Amino acid sequence: MNQTGEAIVEIRSLVNRFGDHVVHEGLDLDIRRGEILGVVGGSGTGKSVLLRSIVGLKQPDGGSIRVFGKDLQRLPSAQRTQIERRFGVLFQRGALFSSLNLQENVALPLFEHAGLSRSDAERLARVKLALAGLPPEAARLNPAELSGGMVKRAALARALALDPEVLFLDEPTAGLDPIGAAAFDRLIMTLRDALGFSVFLVTHDLDTLYSSCDRVAVIADKRVLVADSLATVEATDDPWIRDYFHGPRGRAASLAARHHSSPQGERR
Numbered sequence: 261m262n263q264t265g266e267a268i269v270e271i272r273s274l275v276n277r278f279g280d281h282v283v284h285e286g287l288d289l290d291i292r293r294g295e296i297l298g299v300v301g302g303s304g305t306g307k308s309v310l311l312r313s314i315v316g317l318k319q320p321d322g323g324s325i326r327v328f329g330k331d332l333q334r335l336p337s338a339q340r341t342q343i344e345r346r347f348g349v350l351f352q353r354g355a356l357f358s359s360l361n362l363q364e365n366v367a368l369p370l371f372e373h374a375g376l377s378r379s380d381a382e383r384l385a386r387v388k389l390a391l392a393g394l395p396p397e398a399a400r401l402n403p404a405e406l407s408g409g410m411v412k413r414a415a416l417a418r419a420l421a422l423d424p425e426v427l428f429l430d431e432p433t434a435g436l437d438p439i440g441a442a443a444f445d446r447l448i449m450t451l452r453d454a455l456g457f458s459v460f461l462v463t464h465d466l467d468t469l470y471s472s473c474d475r476v477a478v479i480a481d482k483r484v485l486v487a488d489s490l491a492t493v494e495a496t497d498d499p500w501i502r503d504y505f506h507g508p509r510g511r512a513a514s515l516a517a518r519h520h521s522s523p524q525g526e527r528r
């Protein structure tokens with residue numbers, strides 16, 4: 261696991277609601293430099309809404325989100341956009357443009373926001389596709405021609421286009437088979453180690469939590485119940501944590517992670 265640094269995103273007393281439905285109330289959380297932070301919680305507890313409010317897609321109803329020391333809500337929109345460009349986001353369904361091939365999809369932010377010519381943007385897009393583990397021939401394919409795993413990698417390449425300092429992943433391994441999911445987890449760790457970004461990772465995948473995350477935040481009752489190492493989270497006395505981490509799937513994932521990190525378990 262990585263040695264992680266100072267908080268680069270600081271969320272304090274966050275409130276999010278839709279009409280009368282309060283999703284977050286008094287939610288506090290930090291994202292630290294260089295860490296992979298797993299975010300878990302029951303269905304509908306507001307993991308995606310939290311992600312969307314950090315990246316600027318949902319205006320919070322209260323509290324503050326400071327990013328790189330600046331309070332996002334208090335910034336003029338041009339400066340806010342500058343900060344939001346330091347984020348890369350991989351949405352649940354990839355959100356690629358269906359009419360563009362992969363190279364064009366990844367090149368789009370490069371010539372729209374980084375001022376590159378179309379040919380330079382496409383050249384760099386091919387590098388990003390390779391970083392995400394796609395073969396050169398994938399560059400000319402359209403999203404409809406891809407497997408689920410390739411869509412995730414293409415969406416990752418686009419999220420990496422502008423060299424993000426924080427990568428947001430919303431259930432990146434959902435819908436992948438276990439081998440594809442484990443390969444994707446390893447790719448994220450390798451890229452984090454090589455490129456040094458932080459990762460905010462919403463997931464239901466226990467294997468991902470045990471194999472990849474430096475810290476885990478649990479959302480329950482409209483706030484973050486605990487955000488700490490897996491050992492501390494597992495030991496937290498809460499009914500949802502007990503069911504999730506100490507049920508059969510949690511025990512299996514924990515055992516597998518211990519096996520893989522032991523000297524005999526050299527498959528990772």
Ligand SMILES: Nc1ncnc2c1ncn2[C@@H]1O[C@H](COP(=O)(O)OP(=O)(O)OP(=O)(O)O)[C@@H](O)[C@H]1O
Pocket residue numbers: 278283301302303304305306307308309310
């Ligand atoms: N645009 C919206 N309008 C109204 N309600 C919304 C909207 N987006 C989210 N919600 C509600 O906010 C709550 C939290 O949703 P969110 O998608 O963040 O949950 P989640 O924890 O990511 O769930 P899951 O694990 O099932 O993906 C849900 O009750 C959802 O119905």
